[in-house]
Amino acid sequence: MDFELKILGSSSATPSFDRHHTAQVLTIGNQINLLDCGEGTQMQLMRYKVKHQRICNIFISHLHGDHYFGLAGLLSTMHLQQRTTPINLFGPKGLAEILTLQFKYGGTQLPYKVNFFEVDTTVSRKIYEDKTMTVHTLPMLHRVPCCGYLFREKEKPRHLLKNKLPSFLTPAQLVRLKWGEDIYNEAGEVVVQNADVTTDPKRSRSYAYCADTRYKEDILPLVQGVDLLYHEATFDNSLLHRADFTFHSTAEQAATLAHKAQVKRLLIGHFSARYKELNLLLEEAQAVFPNTMLATEGKTISVLE
Structure with missing residues (x-):
């Protein structure tokens, strides 16, 4: 069964020439999950040949525009292309109100059901479960309520x-x-x-998505030993003061968390537009945690059983 992550966007607050706002697709078996939906996500889905009508669940980390401004457009396109199957939407308080107002004043009536689940960003709690996986929230420390998401496959049969x-x-x-x-x-x-x-059964796999956050060691028990950890790395360590002021992390901090959590692989992203080249951030992280990769757009990471 597939367990595969595809990066659609990896830029921070402003897009740059070759980097879009945050969005990722996690495919588990035949289920497609969208993690955040920044501006331009629709175009990226088409570019990388992801069939958006097959998206089952959408998980929004917080209400900064670079993480959800593409959502209303995506839901509208699903409507125009005659989607009828329901979709699950998870996000913080306020998201449902924003979408309701956008559709109200745009005169849009979706022909499919959006099941909205408001998440508490301050605690780790199971918010979704199906036959193959569970999803828990991961509390982040950001300027607005924000959470990450932890995906785990269930125990498999012998x-x-x-x-x-x-x-x-x-x-x-x-x-x-x-x-x-x-x-x-x-x-x-x-x-x-x-x-x-x-x-013995094939092993169960895991992915932790740590969205915008300051360095936050109290999540270590929650992500301990995961197969793949995504952690924002907006700045390099020379801008530690800037990271702290804006409630973001440096590449070194992301790698330190990965090292302490003993994860198998680290993926860093949410890069400031000031970085035209990303080697500085990659090298800084790899000095602490060698098995680090950049969340460059179009990259696909498979987690093997």
């Missing part, structure tokens, strides 16, 4: 060894074996031992 399965097993017993149980007879005796007929 693999049945077909050539070792007794022929008398029922479908219900096969299901129990997949989930690690032994099979007992009516006398309470083990007749099929799970370890004899199954192998």
Whole structure:
């Protein structure tokens, strides 16, 4: 099953010539999730051949324009292209009001249902669950209420060894074996031992999206050991005072968090438009956490099982 992240935008407050506002697509199996929706997201979805009508969930981190100004346009385009399937929208207080006013004064009536879930950006809480994954909020420290999102695959079933399965097993017993149980007879005796007929499941994967924030160590337990961590790195460390004043982070700070959390890979983004070249930020982060990548547009990162 796919577990794949695609970067659509990686610029901070203002777009630059070759960088758009923040937006990412996380594909888990056949489900497409959109993380933030800055200006130009529609164009980026088309550019990188992501079918926006297949988006199931949209997660907005906060109400600074570079993270949601593309949302009304995207929802409108889905309407014009005759979307009928519902979509789930997660975001902070105020987002539903903003969209309602935009559609009201634009005379837009969406033909599909938008299920809006207001998130509490101050706590880590499970906000979504389906057959394959869970999503928790990650509290950020920014100038306005802001949260990140943690995606985790659920535990996967064990693999049945077909050539070792007794022929008398029922479908219900096969299901129990997949989930690690032994099979007992009516006398309470083990007749099929799970370890004899199954192998370990493929591992479950995880992605943590840390949106705009100051350096914030209290999230370390929440993102400990994740497969892929995205963390904003708006400035290099020579502008630490600027990062602190604007409630952002430096590349070194992002890498320090990744190192302390013992994540497998770090992805940095949300770059200030002052940086025409990004090597300075990459090198600064890699000096602390070598397995760091830039969130350059069009980059696709797969997490293997």
